[in-house]
Amino acid sequence: MSATAATAPPAAPAGEGGPPAPPPNLTSNRRLQQTQAQVDEVVDIMRVNVDKVLERDQKLSELDDRADALQAGASQFETSAAKLKRKYWWKNLKMMIILGVICAIILIIIIVYFSS
Secondary structure (H helix, E strand, C coil): CCHHHHHCCCCCCCCCCCCCCCCHHHHHHHHHHHHHHHHHHHHHHHHHHHHHHHHHHHHHHHHHHHHHHHHHHHHHHHHHHHHHHHHHHHHHHHHHHHHHHHHHHHHHHHHHHHHC
16 A cells, blocks of 8 residues: 555545545534524624613613603792792782772772862
8 A cells, every 4th residue: 555545535435526525524613603603693693782781771861861850840849830820920919909090099099179
């Protein structure tokens, strides 16, 4: 036997042409690598999704805080507006009473002046 014949790859079985079939161990390794690549891709996608969910949760939390602050401000505004409305209502009422008294005095003066 020659040295080149001992190191040559096994020949294809008789009756079949083409390259020799890969060993079964090599095929399973390739499948394992493909599966591992798919798993890694899914893991990366899931990490991105989890990061997005965490960012969304943080934004929702900030939005909730802002909504609470806005609600507190609105409540304070409503209270201040009610006090201001009441204040100007009383001011308007006083002005109407004063105007009524002045009109009554003028009317009394006119009646007294023309009745004598």
